[in-house]
Amino acid sequence: MNTFVVKKWFDEGERCSFYTVLVGENKYSETDRFFMKFEETDNQYNREAHELLRLITYSIGNVYGAIDAFFDRTKNKAQALPPKPKKGIPEIFQMGINFPLRLYCFRISESIVILFNGGIKDQPTDQESKDLSLKFYEAQQLVNRISEAIHDGTMIVDNDSRTLTDFQGNSQIIL
């Protein structure tokens, strides 16, 4: 897997800060690439992308934090701080039973979430969905690398200031 940088994506809410990853030589972060796919107003999923963005930036970011109610509970069980290497599982924001978009993320705590990429869910499972299967696999790899970095101290989690830094205090963490 390519080297990637963990960097801030949105931290203007009062409850939760969101990070993202910039992979290899890409110009845009994975989360920006996800939203850019649906950004045009004539895109079929533009409204759903806006709904997801509002849930992230306002409901979770500003009002409630990354509480259990917004995450897949069965997958939450694998989480602990620091997460054990190889045990981290990407989670999915869900907005209703027929919601067509999936955005993978890794909930470090109720106040810090790392967002990845995602896509359109058009099959019963993510792995069967053409637009998701590769993203799901990539998200799992990213979670494993980030989990290891937290576990071995390469990445420092500070829930009080809602920040992630490397062991030298840098806000952009190269992994």
Added chain:
Amino acid sequence: MKSKVAERMMAKMPEDVKIFVDKYADIVVRINQLLKEKNYSQKELAEKLEKSPSEISKWLAGDHNFTLRSIAKLEAELGETILYVPKRIAFQTYSEKTISFTVLKNDHINTNVDFTPVTASCKSENELSNVI
């Protein structure tokens, strides 16, 4: 700090999307809190509502399009209000202008009670709770 892409999209976000998502999030959180407070397991709630445990699991994860019927069933089972609807009441004033007030309809409180004046000798919690 805000991603430029997020910033662009937030600037164009339709108002009804904000209203929908904010209410949706409030309902999901409210239901989850009530179930926790009342110690309802998914299995128990499924039995009470005559639903399958997997369907209840989707409700609790927020993976459900709530309908007024499903919320009414939950309110009936949990004995708590999930949705409050503001009431609008119009008053005619002496100047013949009509003024409208929006009133939040809270749970009914019986106000037809005798009040006991609080005295210095009324100190215990029990006494105070009787007064209140």
